[in-house]
Amino acid sequence: xxSRDLVTIRRDVPIALExxxxxxxxxxxxxxxxxxxxxxxxxxxxxxxxPELSGAGPVAAVPAPAEAHPAAxxxxxxxxxxxxxxxxxxxxxxxxxxxxxxxxxxxxRGELVGLALAVGPGASxxxxxxxxxxxxxxxxxxxxxxxxxxxxxxxxxxxxxxSDAGVPKAGHDAKRDWLVLRRAxxxxxxxxxxxMLAAFVIDPGRxxxxxxxxxxxxxxVRLKTRDDLTGRGKTQRALxxxxxxxxxxxACDNAEAVLQLRGAFASELEDHHLQPLxxxxxxxxxxxxxxxxxxxxxxxRALLAELSRGFTAELVTIERQLYAxxxxxxxxxxxxxxxxxxxxxxxxxxLKKTKTGPSTDYDVLEELAGMGHEVPKLxxxxxxxxxxxxxxxxxxxxxxxxxxxxxxxxxxxxxAATGRLSSSDPNLQNIxxxxxxxxxxxxxxxxxxxxxxxxxxxxxxxxxxxxxFSEDPAFVRAFEQGxxxxxxxxxxxxxxxxDQVTAEMRAQAxxxxxxxxYGQGPVALxxxxxxxxxxxxxxxxxxxxxxxxxxxxxxxxxxxxREKGYVETLFARRRYIPELKDRNFNIRAFGERTAxxxxxxxxxxxxxxVAMNRIHAALLETAxxxxxxxQVHDELVFEVPEAQEAxxxxxxxxxxxxAASLRVPxxxxxxxxxxxxxxxx
DNA sequence: GTGGCGTCC
DNA sequence: CAGAGGGACGCCACT
Numbered sequence: 142x143x144s145r146d147l148v149t150i151r152r153d154v155p156i157a158l159e160x161x162x163x164x165x166x167x168x169x170x171x172x173x174x175x176x177x178x179x180x181x182x183x184x185x186x187x188x189x190x191x192p193e194l195s196g197a198g199p200v201a202a203v204p205a206p207a208e209a210h211p212a213a214x215x216x217x218x219x220x221x222x223x224x225x226x227x228x229x230x231x232x233x234x235x236x237x238x239x240x241x242x243x244x245x246x247x248x249x250r251g252e253l254v255g256l257a258l259a260v261g262p263g264a265s266x267x268x269x270x271x272x273x274x275x276x277x278x279x280x281x282x283x284x285x286x287x288x289x290x291x292x293x294x295x296x297x298x299x300x301x302x303x304s305d306a307g308v309p310k311a312g313h314d315a316k317r318d319w320l321v322l323r324r325a326x327x328x329x330x331x332x333x334x335x336x337m338l339a340a341f342v343i344d345p346g347r348x349x350x351x352x353x354x355x356x357x358x359x360x361x362v363r364l365k366t367r368d369d370l371t372g373r374g375k376t377q378r379a380l381x382x383x384x385x386x387x388x389x390x391x392a393c394d395n396a397e398a399v400l401q402l403r404g405a406f407a408s409e410l411e412d413h414h415l416q417p418l419x420x421x422x423x424x425x426x427x428x429x430x431x432x433x434x435x436x437x438x439x440x441x442r443a444l445l446a447e448l449s450r451g452f453t454a455e456l457v458t459i460e461r462q463l464y465a466x467x468x469x470x471x472x473x474x475x476x477x478x479x480x481x482x483x484x485x486x487x488x489x490x491x492l493k494k495t496k497t498g499p500s501t502d503y504d505v506l507e508e509l510a511g512m513g514h515e516v517p518k519l520x521x522x523x524x525x526x527x528x529x530x531x532x533x534x535x536x537x538x539x540x541x542x543x544x545x546x547x548x549x550x551x552x553x554x555x556x557a558a559t560g561r562l563s564s565s566d567p568n569l570q571n572i573x574x575x576x577x578x579x580x581x582x583x584x585x586x587x588x589x590x591x592x593x594x595x596x597x598x599x600x601x602x603x604x605x606x607x608x609x610f611s612e613d614p615a616f617v618r619a620f621e622q623g624x625x626x627x628x629x630x631x632x633x634x635x636x637x638x639x640d641q642v643t644a645e646m647r648a649q650a651x652x653x654x655x656x657x658x659y660g661q662g663p664v665a666l667x668x669x670x671x672x673x674x675x676x677x678x679x680x681x682x683x684x685x686x687x688x689x690x691x692x693x694x695x696x697x698x699x700x701x702x703r704e705k706g707y708v709e710t711l712f713a714r715r716r717y718i719p720e721l722k723d724r725n726f727n728i729r730a731f732g733e734r735t736a737x738x739x740x741x742x743x744x745x746x747x748x749x750x751v752a753m754n755r756i757h758a759a760l761l762e763t764a765x766x767x768x769x770x771x772q773v774h775d776e777l778v779f780e781v782p783e784a785q786e787a788x789x790x791x792x793x794x795x796x797x798x799x800a801a802s803l804r805v806p807x808x809x810x811x812x813x814x815x816x817x818x819x820x821x822x
Numbered sequence: 823g824t825g826g827c828g829t830c831c
Numbered sequence: 832c833a834g835a836g837g838g839a840c841g842c843c844a845c846t
Contacts, residue, residue, distance in 0.1 A: 142839085244845095304843070370834055391823055472843095472844075473845055474842085474844065475843080475845085476825085476843090476844075476845095477844080477845080478832080478844090495825080495826065495827095496825075496826095496827080497825070500826085500827095501826085502826075502827060502828085503827080503828075524828075525828090527842095527843095528827085528828055528829070528842080529829085531842055531843080532828080532829070532839090532842060533829085534843060536841085536842085550824085553839095554840095556840090557838055557839060558838080559837080559838060559839095561831085561838060561839075562839090563838085563839050563840070564839085564840080565839095565840060565841085566840095567840090567841085568829085568830085568841065569839080570827045570829095570830060570831075570839075570842085571827080571828090571830035571831085571839080571840065572829080572830075572842095573829060573830080574829090574830075575829085575830085579829080579830095581828075603831090603837095655836090655837095656836075658836095658837070659836045659837045659838095660835085660836070660837070661835080661836045661837090662834085662835040662836085664833090664834075664835060665835070665836060666836095669836095726833095726834075726835085727834065727835075730834080730835050731835085731837095733835095734835085734836070734837060735837070737837090738836090738837040738838080739837080739838090742831090742837065742838060742839085745831095746838095760843045773830075773831065774830080774831045774838085774839090775828085775831065
């Protein structure tokens with residue numbers, strides 16, 4: 142009678158109970174009572190009074206991690222009537238947390254195994270879709286029951302729930318769930334909370350944003366990870382083969398933890414004024430990134446194959462020459478073996494050391510080459526080709542999705558402590574561009590027939606932000622006038638009219654502008670410019686005399702960071718810098734560079750995120766068929782129908798330049814073409 | 823898993 | 832005294 146019934150306890154929180162396993166043996170009143178006590182306890186969890194995170198320091202006195210719910214089975218929804226009750230309960234709830242169980246860690250490659258829905262502590266359900274009997278079990282023997290596919294007619298109610306923007310949803314890394322659900326035939330709408338993003342805006346420097354770690358640290362709850370369920374290595378099983386009750390319990394615990402973390406994070410989000418950043422920047426971006434990853438980008442497979450053949454031929458030639466010099470064949474990719482050749486056999490001078498021995502990096506090879514040695518020259522050529530071949534030309538085709546024929550990167554929204562995105566699997570934010578051969582790889586990123594790639598990038602966004610924050614009159618004036626900022630910087634430093642700035646002067650000014658953004662010191666500047674240390678120091682002195690406001694801002698920013706323990710961006714994104722208090726000078730100096738760089742890099746990240754959100758919305762309205770594909774920190778790449786090129790350009794430029802109103806103008810250049818190189822030109 | 827190196831912004 | 836380049840990810844060799 143109790144079996145799979147809805148039981149209501151406390152606060153009218155409806156809880157579906159899967160009691161099959163309890164009644165296998167005769168009903169046991171003691172067992173049932175224990176279960177009810179447990180359920181009551183679970184409703185109390187969010188009321189636990191947890192200490193706040195203070196700075197980036199360790200969290201004090203969190204309850205020792207305990208199994209989330211050691212004995213209570215999760216409610217596994219197995220029929221239509223039950224499904225209807227779940228849907229009704231979700232529609233009544235203020236917030237529905239979701240967690241998808243999938244057959245692969247890669248959202249776009251696996252399939253939906255199950256879906257957990259949670260509306261409160263102890264109030265969660267698991268919808269099994271693709272569970273199978275573990276291997277070794279006899280066919281038909283206790284095969285897990287599954288619901289029909291999420292995309293099928295009987296599941297229309299759940300799909301309607303998921304796509305109803307009026308039903309607020311929550312998740313942890315909801316982009317992943319969004320993609321999985323979309324692939325399974327359902328549309329997600331109404332995302333209003335993501336515990337991963339909440340944790341990120343609260344402290345972007347923390348080591349991990351994994352749900353199980355956050356739950357352990359902030360709730361004192363132990364969650365089972367994917368690896369816990371499937372095992373690892375030789376004995377690893379597919380998630381679909383994991384005992385459905387275990388998978389269900391884990392997924393439901395995850396979804397419930399999302400809701401509890403919302404409570405745990407609430408006061409800190411409020412007190413640190415992070416709610417607007419989360420609600421108006423990061424959360425809306427989830428849908429944008431979902432669409433970008435879903436869209437993917439087209440690559441010219443034949444061109445990559447052709448480049449691979451060409452690179453191979455060149456590499457063979459270089460290898461032969463190097464082996465001839467060495468008198469033996471060896472692994473040119475091995476740093477230790479290379480050291481033997483360069484510094485023992487050939488007795489070349491050691492110009493730089495690493496922890497483990499003499500450095501063989503580009504700067505060293507370049508300098509040795511400048512001294513007239515042939516081997517380093519050959520090695521530089523070898524390095525470039527082998528890098529491009531192994532990392533891009535030969536790897537990218539393997540990332541082409543079999544179903545779409547396109548490459549779908551994954552954007553990590555919590556990957557960089559400054560607030561930048563990162564990209565992986567594959568990383569499409571470091572596609573070569575600098576050298577001729579590098580550019581040839583970028584040409585393989587193309588638009589499909591009838592489309593054009595559109596590229597828009599911010600001009601000098603970090604320097605503009607430096608001008609904005611510092612309010613340095615000369616810098617602000619330079620940007621207000623428009624034109625070439627490095628040329629203007631050179632004119633100011635060298636005290637000559639702009640038209641008398643030589644290429645070398647401009648190059649030096651450009652270098653010192655970037656050195657300022659990165660906190661580079663005189664030693665590195667001297668090395669980079671090939672000038673003496675004294676000249677570099679004099680150069681820096683002159684720079685900061687002309688731009689005294691910049692020096693003042695750098696000093697002020699470091700002082701405030703030391704005092705408050707953190708720095709902030711334009712949109713109140715916060716980054717803690719505990720290194721400033723370190724007793725080690727090098728670590729402190731690193732902290733100072735972090736303190737001055739993070740507001741610049743992070744504010745630039747804020748701006749492009751705002752622009753992305755607005756453009757995404759605008760393109761849906763005005764340029765249907767145009768899709769945002771990639772973001773590379775200060776650049777956006779779109780695929781637009783040929784007929785929409787002009788309108789899309791206008792929309793993109795307007796929203797990027799209008800992302801915020803600063804003391805200096807934001808300038809964006811846009812271009813279009815058949816491939817990524819031509820579009821940027 | 824770590825270190826060296828190299829790609830991008 | 833000298834040092835003193837921010838943020839990522841991937842490939843390779845080696846342990």
